[in-house]
């Protein structure tokens with residue numbers, strides 16, 4: 277479904293993404309795991325063409341992304357950055373605006389119902405809470421009814437109820453046959469949601485597999501057997517210690 281080959285990106289001669297290849301299968305939820313600054317956003321943005329990559333090719337549903345941006349736009353839905361929202365627009369106006377970019381879009385009312393945005397439709401973007409904005413950004417990613425959804429840290433900084441609500445929403449989309457690629461630094465989220473994960477560390481994928489495979493392979497006797505332990509084993513650092 278998504279084929280990434282030899283993706284490389286440096287900033288000021290420092291390689292942040294170093295020759296990464298990846299194959300995401302149709303219908304799976306695939307997670308890119310890494311601590312803050314590991315390069316998750318760089319990887320995702322280079323992948324979808326929002327940032328220029330130094331090297332590498334990306335094919336999505338057999339379409340080369342570099343040469344076919346217009347076609348790709350209808351296949352993937354990318355969660356935009358908060359900065360792309362107009363602060364003085366309402367939730368409804370925002371969704372109508374983004375929906376106007378597509379010849380075919382999904383029903384805005386249904387989308388607002390799904391993401392608990394209906395009661396907020398008249399609220400201005402600038403007055404939304406972090407969780408409400410995050411749900412709006414995910415709604416925008418969904419608006420063209422894409423086959424593939426790409427989400428960069430969709431639950432970062434949200435309270436547990438909203439995170440769980442979003443997990444349920446993403447599971448529902450998977451059951452409807454969508455393919456989802458997301459980045460996260462939450463190990464519990466990856467364990468709960470992702471069919472497979474790639475651990476991004478020092479510009480490379482330290483491991484790729486199902487959470488169960490990584491737990492079996494990279495946790496040691498006597499330690500907790502969860503993804504966080506596997507992550508620490510692979511990256512050599514305590515996850516929590518590495519966060520802001």
Ligand SMILES: Nc1ncnc2c1ncn2[C@@H]1O[C@H](COP(=O)(O)OP(=O)(O)OP(=O)(O)O)[C@@H](O)[C@H]1O
Nearest residue numbers: 287288292310311312313314315316317318319461
């Ligand atoms: N435009 C840029 N110019 C120079 N350096 C950059 C640029 N964007 C990112 N970086 C650096 O590249 C590294 C990876 O950043 P990136 O935002 O991709 O990581 P991330 O895993 O998404 O982090 P976070 O979880 O904090 O969002 C960081 O050291 C960051 O400072």
